[in-house]
Amino acid sequence: MQPRENRRSRARQRRAVLVLAIAGGLGILAAILLVGLIHTDLPRTGSVAQVACATLRAAASQWQAAHPGGECPTVEQLRDDAMIDKGFSMKDPWNKPYILRCEGREVTCASAGPDKKLGTDDDVVVPRPRS
Numbered sequence: 001m002q003p004r005e006n007r008r009s010r011a012r013q014r015r016a017v018l019v020l021a022i023a024g025g026l027g028i029l030a031a032i033l034l035v036g037l038i039h040t041d042l043p044r045t046g047s048v049a050q051v052a053c054a055t056l057r058a059a060a061s062q063w064q065a066a067h068p069g070g071e072c073p074t075v076e077q078l079r080d081d082a083m084i085d086k087g088f089s090m091k092d093p094w095n096k097p098y099i100l101r102c103e104g105r106e107v108t109c110a111s112a113g114p115d116k117k118l119g120t121d122d123d124v125v126v127p128r129p130r131s
Contacts, residue, residue: 049092
């Protein structure tokens with residue numbers, strides 16, 4: 001029975017290292033995106049939502065890789081599993097929650113935008129739907 005327990009222990013250790021590596025990579029990605037945001041001329045609130053959605057989308061993809069089974073994580077799960085920083089805003093600049101949707105491995109993040117209604121022209125969606 002000991003070899004089986006050792007294999008499980010090693011698998012848990014590998015999973016923990018993977019999660020830490022992913023979290024570190026996401027931290028670096030977020031820093032790069034924020035530096036880019038500082039130097040853009042886009043309206044601040046819309047660009048904040050775009051950067052947040054890009055960060056959430058990357059974190060959700062990494063979460064799916066670490067949790068096989070096709071489940072789509074919530075923003076809360078990403079925070080609880082340390083895929084995003086505890087200080088990451090759970091709401092968009094208009095005080096509405098970010099929405100994550102998954103179709104297979106494709107993750108989409110949406111913000112309702114200034115009118116606070118999903119499905120309107122001012123929504124922030126990453127990636128943008130193809131026309």
